[in-house]
Amino acid sequence: MLQGHQTWVFESKPVIISSAAIGGPFEAQGNLAKDFDLLHGDIWLGQDSYEQAEKKFLEQACETAIKKAGLKKEDIQFFLSGDLINQIIPSSFTARTLAVPFLGIYGACSSSMEGLSFASLLVDSGFAKNALVGTSSHNAACEKQYRYPTEYGAQKPPTAQWTVTGAGAAVVAKQGEGPHVVASTIGRVIDMGLSDPFNMGAAMAPAAVDTIEAHFRDLNIRPSHYDLIATGDLGKIGHRIARFTYKAWTRHPDREIDRLRHFNVQRRPTGLRRSQWLCLCCYNYLRASFKSYAKRGTKANFSHSHRCLALPHVLPAKGNHTLHCPCSINRNVKQEADVWKSLFWHLSLVDLYV
Amino acid sequence: MEKFILAFIVGGSICVIGQLLMDGLKLTPAHTMVTLVVSGAVLGGFGVYDDLVKFAGAGASVPISSFGNQLVKGALQEAQRTGIIGVLTGIFKITSAGISSAIIFGFLSALLCKPKG
Numbered sequence: 001m002l003q004g005h006q007t008w009v010f011e012s013k014p015v016i017i018s019s020a021a022i023g024g025p026f027e028a029q030g031n032l033a034k035d036f037d038l039l040h041g042d043i044w045l046g047q048d049s050y051e052q053a054e055k056k057f058l059e060q061a062c063e064t065a066i067k068k069a070g071l072k073k074e075d076i077q078f079f080l081s082g083d084l085i086n087q088i089i090p091s092s093f094t095a096r097t098l099a100v101p102f103l104g105i106y107g108a109c110s111s112s113m114e115g116l117s118f119a120s121l122l123v124d125s126g127f128a129k130n131a132l133v134g135t136s137s138h139n140a141a142c143e144k145q146y147r148y149p150t151e152y153g154a155q156k157p158p159t160a161q162w163t164v165t166g167a168g169a170a171v172v173a174k175q176g177e178g179p180h181v182v183a184s185t186i187g188r189v190i191d192m193g194l195s196d197p198f199n200m201g202a203a204m205a206p207a208a209v210d211t212i213e214a215h216f217r218d219l220n221i222r223p224s225h226y227d228l229i230a231t232g233d234l235g236k237i238g239h240r241i242a243r244f245t246y247k248a249w250t251r252h253p254d255r256e257i258d259r260l261r262h263f264n265v266q267r268r269p270t271g272l273r274r275s276q277w278l279c280l281c282c283y284n285y286l287r288a289s290f291k292s293y294a295k296r297g298t299k300a301n302f303s304h305s306h307r308c309l310a311l312p313h314v315l316p317a318k319g320n321h322t323l324h325c326p327c328s329i330n331r332n333v334k335q336e337a338d339v340w341k342s343l344f345w346h347l348s349l350v351d352l353y354v
Numbered sequence: 355m356e357k358f359i360l361a362f363i364v365g366g367s368i369c370v371i372g373q374l375l376m377d378g379l380k381l382t383p384a385h386t387m388v389t390l391v392v393s394g395a396v397l398g399g400f401g402v403y404d405d406l407v408k409f410a411g412a413g414a415s416v417p418i419s420s421f422g423n424q425l426v427k428g429a430l431q432e433a434q435r436t437g438i439i440g441v442l443t444g445i446f447k448i449t450s451a452g453i454s455s456a457i458i459f460g461f462l463s464a465l466l467c468k469p470k471g
Contacts, residue, residue, distance in 0.1 A: 043470070043471045044468070050471075139471055140469070155376065196380065
């Protein structure tokens with residue numbers, strides 16, 4: 001049911017009954033390595049191309065998520081997936097393997113939250129009993145797609161982020177154990193004219209703030225409704241800009257702004273990391289990291305992430321333990337005379353009950 | 355010793371120009387490279403680049419701008435020998451060693467190695 005301008009409230013509160021995250025070697029060295037179901041030391045996964053390797057990542061994530069839900073792939077009614085490669089081929093080929101009715105989606109960074117929103121919509125409306133959502137990304141395949149082939153070794157400034165190698169999947173069902181998806185806010189594309197492909201955080205931050213604010217406006221709640229509003233995709237710089245903008249726009253007191261926290265999955269001595277799969281892990285984070293976060297209470301300091309990111313923005317709330325997960329998206333839309341122009345938007349905040 | 359210092363200063367300055375093009379003017383790596391090649395070609399056409407090579411040695415002959423200079427030099431030399439068609443036949447004459455070795459060694463390493471991402 002629509003509430004406000006752009007927020008869907010799911011009355012039946014669909015459940016994320018299982019989730020899985022598969023990562024590559026870089027993620028294996030990251031801060032959140034223990035939250036992955038499977039980590040690979042080789043980005044090829046024994047395949048002939050990076051694209052095929054990405055497909056493998058996604059297949060494994062889907063298989064793991066289905067298995068953890070105690071289901072068989074024949075039990076899955078719909079599969080929604082998106083990625084960053086042309087014609088979303090990793091998703092399409094995974095759909096071939098799964099042989100489940102498939103809805104392909106594209107939302108760049110927001111694909112995972114877009115999928116989660118649609119899956120919840122399907123389940124909530126009664127058009128499906130369950131749905132599998134997934135998303136994937138592969139550093140070498142994606143960098144070649146929208147920046148430079150990694151072999152070229154183009155210089156990257158310190159603001160540049162790192163596209164994740166990995167995949168995530170989750171099963172959304174009508175009933176079961178797990179976080180509930182309560183609401184989803186669909187964000188607008190906000191283009192404030194940033195055209196630097198090596199500073200995605202700054203380009204995405206205004207959209208992030210716009211969506212988070214829209215969520216609070218539509219649901220008539222304040223940031224203090226949540227224990228934590230986590231951002232990952234924005235990176236260190238984008239996160240700072242988002243906090244600043246958020247403060248300037250909303251004039252919320254500092255203690256509320258402080259709920260905006262930053263997570264990173266990857267660790268490296270220099271430079272920022274971001275991933276556009278940001279939300280891949282989110283599925284798992286929702287369950288693993290945030291559980292431990294909730295245990296430690298809000299004092300736990302996740303914001304130490306100096307490099308950047310990877311999750312969507314997720315928030316477990318206090319009293320009712322609501323998790324919130326706005327997701328950011330960014331997308332290089334067109335190439336004008338070799339200069340990438342980037343448009344970014346931010347989509348879908350998802351409330352989840354733990 | 356003086357030669358090394360000169361080469362370092364001149365070669366380093368060309369690299370600084372490239373870095374400034376990327377960071378200051380926000381040129382892409384491809385644009386930066388082409389800008390340097392074209393600048394080298396223009397300087398070569400006026401005969402300035404060879405003086406720079408004489409002055410700084412490897413400091414001027416190793417950076418990519420030297421490639422532009424060599425393209426123009428090869429074209430002009432061949433044009434003097436065989437006329438206007440020489441511009442077309444001579445353009446890769448001097449640079450052919452560099453281009454061919456890039457192709458051959460690229461091919462060989464592609465046969466033997468796999469990129470690691």
